[in-house]
Amino acid sequence: MSDAKRIPPLAVPSPRAVVSAFLMRELPYILMLVLALVGIAYTDLLPRVSLWYWQMLAVVFGLICILTEWSQTPAEGRARWRLIVTQALHWGTFLLAMRLLFLPVMQKNLDADITGLILVYMLAFSTFLAGIYVNWRLCVVGGFLGVGVLAVAFVDQASALMTVLAVSVVAAGWLWHRLRPRTDR
Numbered sequence: 001m002s003d004a005k006r007i008p009p010l011a012v013p014s015p016r017a018v019v020s021a022f023l024m025r026e027l028p029y030i031l032m033l034v035l036a037l038v039g040i041a042y043t044d045l046l047p048r049v050s051l052w053y054w055q056m057l058a059v060v061f062g063l064i065c066i067l068t069e070w071s072q073t074p075a076e077g078r079a080r081w082r083l084i085v086t087q088a089l090h091w092g093t094f095l096l097a098m099r100l101l102f103l104p105v106m107q108k109n110l111d112a113d114i115t116g117l118i119l120v121y122m123l124a125f126s127t128f129l130a131g132i133y134v135n136w137r138l139c140v141v142g143g144f145l146g147v148g149v150l151a152v153a154f155v156d157q158a159s160a161l162m163t164v165l166a167v168s169v170v171a172a173g174w175l176w177h178r179l180r181p182r183t184d185r
Helices: 015-045 048-070 079-101 104-109 112-133 136-154 158-179
Strands: none
Touching (some): 015 048, 015 136, 015 158, 048 079, 048 112, 079 112, 112 136
């Protein structure tokens, strides 16, 4: 067979390159999980003081939602503008609901632990809903946060449990990516 007709072998990426590519693609969602873990631990320790953190986190989550979908959104027309407005309204509503939770009349009826749980629950719900409209991976992050609400409510060492769960979610995602059948080979 001549060299002109020889089909070059497929390049097999190294395991390090596969892990690197996976981490870069999933980095925004991993960042969301890590930030949520910090928030859950912070809320577990100081629920009433954690409001500033959750407000910042809502803005960061909104930006991640926009940035992860920016390249997938058509540049022509108003699609990108609609993405920005939709996410600003979505996360702005979350911020408003969070602020309402801290009104004196609400705080009179809620203790600090319950307030913290409600904050994490609202973030989980908002993230899951954003995932329905933006990217399924956000639904996974929202589901993880929902499990975090249960862990904080029922387990004293919720931070350790959530860390194990976060590592498990990332590992499962990597395995799914690595082991799923490829149609482009």
